[in-house]
Amino acid sequence: MGTRARQGVWVAGIVCVLAIIAIGASPGLSAAPDFPQKGRPITIIVPNAPGGINDMTARLVAPIMEKEFGTPVQVVNKPGAATLLGLTEVALAKPDGHTLLVLGLGNLTAYLDPDRNAAPQVRELQPVAAHNVDVGAVVVNAQSPYRTVKELVDAAKATPAGLKAATDGLLGSDHLASLQFMQKTGTSFKLVHFDGGGPATTAVAGGHVDVRIGKVGSVYAMTKSGKVRVIGVTDKRRSKYAPDTPTMEEQGWPNYTYYNYTGFAAPKGTPRAIVDAVSRVVQKAVESEEAKKRLDGVALIGQFMGPEEFTALWKNMEATIEPLLREAKKQQ
Structure with a gap:
């Protein structure tokens, strides 16, 4: 790193x-x-x-x-x-x-x-x-139609009611990361605050929300079990724990870490x-x-x-x- x-x-x-x-x-x-x-x-x-x-x-x-x-x-x-x-x-x-x-x-x-x-x-x-x-990660349900961050961003911009994003708590790290994501991508999500990263990821896995702007480590167990999928990482290089997932920079958002x-x-x-x-x-x-x-x-x-x-x-x-x-x- x-x-x-x-x-x-x-x-x-x-x-x-x-x-x-x-x-x-x-x-x-x-x-x-x-x-x-x-x-x-x-x-x-x-x-x-x-x-x-x-x-x-x-x-x-x-x-x-x-x-x-x-x-x-x-x-x-x-x-x-x-x-x-x-x-x-x-x-x-x-x-x-x-x-x-x-x-x-x-x-x-x-x-x-x-x-x-x-x-x-x-x-x-x-x-x-x-x-x-x-490292930060953009996480969706394993069955989500969004395979890339661009697809997620395009859907968010085309949905007047707004897609739902889970956070690990009001004013927590996910909350601020989600605001940063929205600023960088020009999108707006309905933020749903949970009591911790575990419940937030569970909500993504259950299809109750569309995305979580979380961290690779905090979703790793559910990624391995196939319940959620990481579609973007906020690093200059790809994560060894999600080697097939391109970085935000690779997907068109430079200097986003x-x-x-x-x-x-x-x-x-x-x-x-x-x-x-x-x-x-x-x-x-x-x-x-x-x-x-x-x-x-x-x-x-x-x-x-x-x-x-x-x-x-x-x-x-x-x-x-x-x-x-x-x-x-x-x-x-």
């Missing part, structure tokens, strides 16, 4: 991104003095319920972090308020590397939405490292030595055989980014999401 994320990224994340900060050093890792603090565990907060990409990522990294830093590492799920509960807990934590966050960059809507009244510290979270990425990166973040003010130490652990976790196997099983791609590159991606995504959020609110 290389450096493709620098342009037009936004995951569904969304935003498809993770945040985590770390702790101490091991013999092989040069870190800040007094980190980790003796007798104190490292806590990785997941702002979602167990299961899903954020949770899986945290649990892939935790045992490697525990080994490298020589201190217990615990994963704690803190769902609530559309991930804002978990993000806030980390943002307000002491910046000593003992409280980290893992999230998809699509979760940034939790604090970018002004109506959610997020604490100002949440917007100042320190990006640490990216771990994996999920959309990804959901998952990574780690820490509270503002975390010493750079600690940030770097945690980042190196994340890199080691990305390169582990266990991570490669687990990620491949759910159609995710391991992609490490250090603090500078991940921060640039994070800021790019904020700039992408904010105008889409404003547009989404106009339609509420």
